[in-house]
Amino acid sequence: MAVGRETSFEAGTRIFEEGGRADRFWVIHTGNVNLDVHVPGRHPAVIETLGPGRMLGWSWLCPPHEWHLGAEATSLVRAWEFEAAEVLDLCQDDPELDHALLSYVVGVIGSRLRAARTRLLDLYGPYGSGSAG
Numbered sequence: 342m343a344v345g346r347e348t349s350f351e352a353g354t355r356i357f358e359e360g361g362r363a364d365r366f367w368v369i370h371t372g373n374v375n376l377d378v379h380v381p382g383r384h385p386a387v388i389e390t391l392g393p394g395r396m397l398g399w400s401w402l403c404p405p406h407e408w409h410l411g412a413e414a415t416s417l418v419r420a421w422e423f424e425a426a427e428v429l430d431l432c433q434d435d436p437e438l439d440h441a442l443l444s445y446v447v448g449v450i451g452s453r454l455r456a457a458r459t460r461l462l463d464l465y466g467p468y469g470s471g472s473a474g
Contacts, residue, residue, distance in 0.1 A: 372418030
């Protein structure tokens with residue numbers, strides 16, 4: 342928390358765009374954020390909605406450090422913002438922090454991939470193909 346700072350986003354604010362430079366992440370304190378994916382010729386498809394206690398953004402950790410999804414606040418969001426470079430410096434000095442953060446982010450990535458798969462199958466696959474079996 343020593344390198345975090347409080348920030349907020351008004352409802353309707355685009356927090357980041359798919360393909361943009363990923364150099365930070367947030368932990369949501371209040372409010373909700375939609376994660377979406379660009380669909381040519383259509384509105385972005387909402388993949389998942391994140392709320393309090395959830396991490397927003399993991400692309401800062403993986404080259405090429407570009408956002409894999411877009412994000413938009415759907416209500417007033419208050420969050421802790423962390424600069425990737427500062428967090429990575431802390432991890433370099435503290436192997437336990439490095440392991441704990443990496444383990445957490447891998448879980449977030451897995452969850453987001455499952456959510457994206459399910460949502461895209463719901464939107465574009467045969468009826469019921471995105472439902473858990």
